[in-house]
Amino acid sequence: MDSDKKQCVYCGKSILGRIDKKFCDDYCRNSYNNQRRIGDSAEVKNIIGYLKINRNILESILVDGIEKVKIPKERLQQLGYHFKYHTHTYINWKGNVYTYSFEYGYVEMEGGWVLVVRDLGDSYLKGEKRE
């Protein structure tokens, strides 16, 4: 007989049943494990750090609300940009691949140049199509 009131490690509700149970159900067990795994991982924290650095570098290039700036790719390297990491990519109708770190990104151009852009959402995409 288990008279001790056990509580779910994830949601804190009382658990009925076997004394060795730690969670009320699979949902709580999975939620707890997922949260813990991603929160504990030094690698995840490092990558998020790199993405933030990338974002801040691009933001520092697009000063005063400028939407696009063409710079040598070398410049990003000098500023410490981590080309290995990005949050997502976008391919426009011309087939150019934009590589983003959060809402800032860049697209490679000929001659070692890149165009740094800010993702303006739908209005930005419509603007692209009018070109």
Ligand SMILES: [Zn+2]
């Ligand atoms: Zn629970």
